[in-house]
Amino acid sequence: MSGHSLSPQHDSSPSGRAKGWDDHRIEVIVGHLLRVGVVLSATIVFWGACIYISRHAHEPADYKIFRGEPSDFRTIPGIIESVVNGHGRGWIQLGLLFLIATPIARVVFCVVGFALERDRLYIVFTAIVLAVLLYSLLGSGLT
């Protein structure tokens, strides 16, 4: 690993961008955004785990036969309802939803970043990726 990797001249973007915005700055902000998202979701999952284990610690755990999750744990309204009712597993699923949302937030931020750089081609590319992600979340029956 070379030592001075934080070079300020990271110049790979086309000219004509808004002043002060370059790829590296976008990436640094995005990196922090992702870390915050992960910490938040891990905290929610952990909170859910505490509730779940305190109530079900001595029940048998069996995942040998696939049954599929009930709708409480596989649709967004179901998960929210389960959280409102104070179910530990509902909280866990909420944390996992947040986790799935962090990379999506990253892509949204990249659209904004490329827009600030006025890079039309990459606004289009990022929008395609975002459309696929949203289709996966909204088109697959989660809502």
Next chain:
Amino acid sequence: MTVLTFTIAVAIVSFGAGLLGSLTGLGGGVVLVPLLTIFFHVDIRYAIGASLVSVIATSSGAAAAYVREGFSNIRIGMFLEIATTIGALSGAYLAGWIPTAALATIFGVMLLYSAYISRRVRPPELRDLPPDPLATQLRLNGSFPDLGVNRSYNVQHVPAGFSLMFGAGALSGLLGIGSGAVKVLAMDQAMGIPFKVSTTTSNFMIGVTAAASAGVYLSRGYVDPGLSMPVMLGVLAGSLCGSRILVKAETKSLRLVFSLVILVLGLQMLYKGIWGHI
């Protein structure tokens, strides 16, 4: 096993997988599904769902550290993510149709391939390649700091890399893994991207790719909270610990041990898949 012992045991195993995965750079996700199915007798679909979630956690958790190194190329990443996310979505839908025995067989082949990739001597990096017109048009070429100087690189064979990335995405969506081994193949081998750039960019892409199939898995009921919770927390803690001690550890022998583990698990998955013990 009760919920308490199961949770603790799965969390410990996941921690180990995350730790070894990040120390060796081979990723922990690839061993999780076989460990859960072989030793904990978890149905492979639940195991894949839990693994997929942990892949997002490690990728996003490590992103800030990778960004600090400043090697990743956000344009290459975003362009190739078009292929990986569409691939991941197709893979996730396919997973609902494929019988579990076939899933286990494909997983076994993937593990053997990962073991091979991890032991192979990496061919010397090609430098100063001529610019490719398509890559130039897509503005994929870039530079990164290498031994104090800014080294620029030209990306090659864009269509081949893009197609391979579709395959990597499909495997990720089908098996719930990061499929770093295929991504490296596409970026290092096909596109001639320097190793440091391709590994960091690949880490960025893994989370987005996994998110594309995670929605499908969640809505189909493959993501079980009781199982995903210890897997996600364990792998995340393990990989964060791994990235802290990375500098001090002797990774060469660790890599050997870990690739042997991958090899053995691969053979077991093949056996289970082919003889239908799944």
